[in-house]
Amino acid sequence: MRVWGEVLSALDAAGRCVLVSILDVAGSSPRETGTRMVVRPDMSFKGTIGGGRLEYDVLHEAVSLMKEGGAAFQTRSYALGPDLGQCCGGRVEIAFEQFDLNYRGRAQDFSTQEGVGIFSTTANTCSSGPLERHVLPPAMCRADSAEIVLNQGKLTERFGEDRPHLYLFGAGHVGKALMLAMAPLGFQISWIDERREIFPKYVPSNIRCIHLNEPQVVVKNLEPGNYVIVMTHDHKRDHAIVDAAVRRTDLAFIGLIGSATKRARTLKRFKDSGVSEAQSKQLVCPVGITEIKSKKPSDIAISIAAQLLVVKEKQMSNAQGGFRFAS
Template structure:
């Protein structure tokens, strides 16, 4: 979630909003520390802290805070079982921070910075006074620490999103369905096709359309950890792209739309061109969850999106430790 863009939009639309953040959790919780919502006076909101009674009560608390127009920052703890009747046995501490039009410039500045990349801030918390955040230098930011922490009156926060980068080759029916399915799933998407006219006029902000006659040339310059999915209108072009992708060993995912027959032919051509067995194993073809047999573009897209989410979560577990929050 890009917090400050939502804060800016809320202030421009309704002149007031509350930023809700999960500060601490103990035991089971529907969401993790650092999860946020931006609530408007009419109780519409962006983001979610997990739904259910907790979110219901938090929404009402945020709206009540805006009606009082007194405090700018406050915290409240919720015991999910005793207080709310939820089956979770945990406890969460929530921060409520109110903004008005006097915060608009700061929100806009932080929104611009958030679009560029991740950054961290620190602020002194003095009762219910308005927070003044100061951006921390990169060397002072703890990338492995909690996204939000309140210790001894100092609030430290990280903003921005670590979005995996997917390169989707092909803007046909399935490509369009994949973009729709994945637009909100936390990926940055570069959508590549040689036919400039085939792209939709409008796409979500996390999607960049690239018109390129020889799309395989991009593959050599991809950053390590990028994802690649290939579904162009030309089988020869498909092969050229996946050939370039599997010759690398540092991509997170290389997928090719097709059948078992297409996979066999592709692997045969790989071997005849000197690609090793280990390199061949990087190719996922057919792409998508195999239990979904439908050939409808929308169903294929959901299948692919689910498969990439599984890969993404496995990578996150490896990098941050294997855990899951549940309610």
């Protein structure tokens, strides 16, 4: 979730809002440290801290703070078992931060920065007024740093999204189903096809439709760590794309829709054209988790999306030393 974009939208719509953040977790909890949601005066909200009684009580507390006023930044501690009757049994520290239209300009600035990428801020929480956030230099902001830390009155936060980039080649039935399945999963998606008319009129905001007559030319310009899924209407086109992809060694995932027979033929063509065995092993074909056998487009899409989530989570775990931060 783009936190400041939601804060800005809430201020424009309602004039006030509360940013709720999980500051700390001891034991089990529905969501991780750094999870956030934005609450409006009518109790509508964006994001989630895990649902259940915790979220219910936090929503009511946020609305109450907007009605009663008080310090702009406050914290509350919730024992999930004794206080709320939730089976998680942990303890969660929640931060409540109130905003009104006086903060709109700052929220606009932060929203713009979110669109560019990850950034970090620091603020002193000891005063009763709105927090004065200071943006840290880029060199001090890392994608694997904690999303939020409160230490002796100093609040350090990380905002923005480091979304993996998926290049989806093919806008047929399965491509359309995969686009919808992937939309909420935290990927930036470039959706490529040579048939301009085949794209839907409307797509989610994290998906960009690209019309190219020779889509394989894109592959050489991909960034290291990008994901590639190939499912065009032309087997020759499929091969040209995956051939270009496996000749690189820095992509996160290369998947090709097809059967075991298609895989065997593709690997033979790789060998005949000088692709090494190590390069060939990068190809995942058939793509998708093996437990799902259905050939329905929607089921294939879920299978592929699940496989990509597994790869993404492994990468996050490796980058963050095994600790997962919320998105």
